[in-house]
Amino acid sequence: MDEASPKISVEYFDNATVVFLSEENILRERDITAIESSVMPLIEKTDGVNLIINFRNVKFLTSSALGLLIRISKKAYENNGKMLLCTISPKIYQIFEITRLDKVFSIYDTQAQALESVE
């Protein structure tokens, strides 16, 4: 994997910022660090950002990625915003269910539904 490859892409909507995770696998410390350093400024620089993380490309993740989501969610909340997740594959969703994080995070089947929830 090329360490210089983009780990995320970003799309801006009126009421939300959507982050697409570019990698299929989110497991190595360097991946986590790269995503964290790209995402955190999006919620730190502006107050009250609704951050939607789109998992449509993600096929595999580890508990380190779950820890990253916890940190992003806390940071968004501290800055009067919130984090939402969408388009999570059934296999990945099972990891959220096992860890009970499906009860903690706001998870939507589609990006449209996530966007609708913050209108």
Added chain:
Amino acid sequence: MVSKSIEIKSQSSEMEKVCREILGEAVSSGFSEDDVFAIHLALEEAFINAVKHGNKDDLNKKISIDYIISDDKFEITVSDEGEGFHPDVVPDPRSDENICKSSGRGLLLIRSYMDKVEYSEKGNAILMVKNKTKGNL
């Protein structure tokens, strides 16, 4: 049957090649996509625990991976050079007081995805077994 022992440096970059090799052998041996997903997740989590909690990020230490792939199951042991731990004292990451912590979910995932999990007496080696799902030969 496949039986191998590998020793690698205790750092994340060492794991990629080993992981590809092991998972490739699991696929070749007829394990289903779901089985390989489970083995991959357990292996990654065990490795992360060995690097961080076992070897305390000491790059001079090693991690041993021993695995046996037979007709009906995949057995893998990940050992580190650390002091070991007692699995019963690891807090439940699903409890209300821990649910928002950013770490501590690795063992839960290993136990959830593998069919059998055992620890060495010292607590620095974890044996994980995945039974082959029937009907995916």
